Amino acid sequence: MAKLSRHEKRERRHKRIRKKLQGTQERPRLCVYRSLKAFYAQIIEDRDGNSHTIVSASSIDPEFAQLTGKRSGKSVEDVRKVAEILVKKAMEKGINKVVFDRGGFLYHGKIKAFADKCRELGLEF
Numbered sequence: 001m002a003k004l005s006r007h008e009k010r011e012r013r014h015k016r017i018r019k020k021l022q023g024t025q026e027r028p029r030l031c032v033y034r035s036l037k038a039f040y041a042q043i044i045e046d047r048d049g050n051s052h053t054i055v056s057a058s059s060i061d062p063e064f065a066q067l068t069g070k071r072s073g074k075s076v077e078d079v080r081k082v083a084e085i086l087v088k089k090a091m092e093k094g095i096n097k098v099v100f101d102r103g104g105f106l107y108h109g110k111i112k113a114f115a116d117k118c119r120e121l122g123l124e125f
Contacts, residue, residue, distance in 0.1 A: 015104075018101070029043070030042075030118070032105070036074065039078065039082050040059075040082075041082055043095060055089040059072050059082050061085070067084075080117045087123050
């Protein structure tokens with residue numbers, strides 16, 4: 001059997017996790033994705049096989065650029081700023097409880113920093 005790449009392993013983990021996680025109207029799913037150049041997060045409501053994004057934030061949004069003066073962000077501090085933007089938008093929509101979907105990424109570094117900042121700002125996992 002061929003050795004799997006890091007990306008293929010993450011994809012398998014992500015599929016396994018998504019089988020168990022389901023965003024409801026009361027507790028939508030907070031999904032994160034990180035690339036080498038940016039960090040993305042969105043709150044998604046899964047309903048009857050259809051999913052729609054309620055709130056989103058990323059390190060390439062104009063809002064992030066206004067807050068930090070950067071056009072994109074990939075550091076842990078930038079990820080914390082994305083968390084601030086997302087939580088602010090979520091609170092405006094009345095969302096304070098979510099299910100955390102780490103997207104198959106290991107829970108450390110940027111993913112952990114994002115989750116900790118969201119909890120600190122009042123989002124309940």
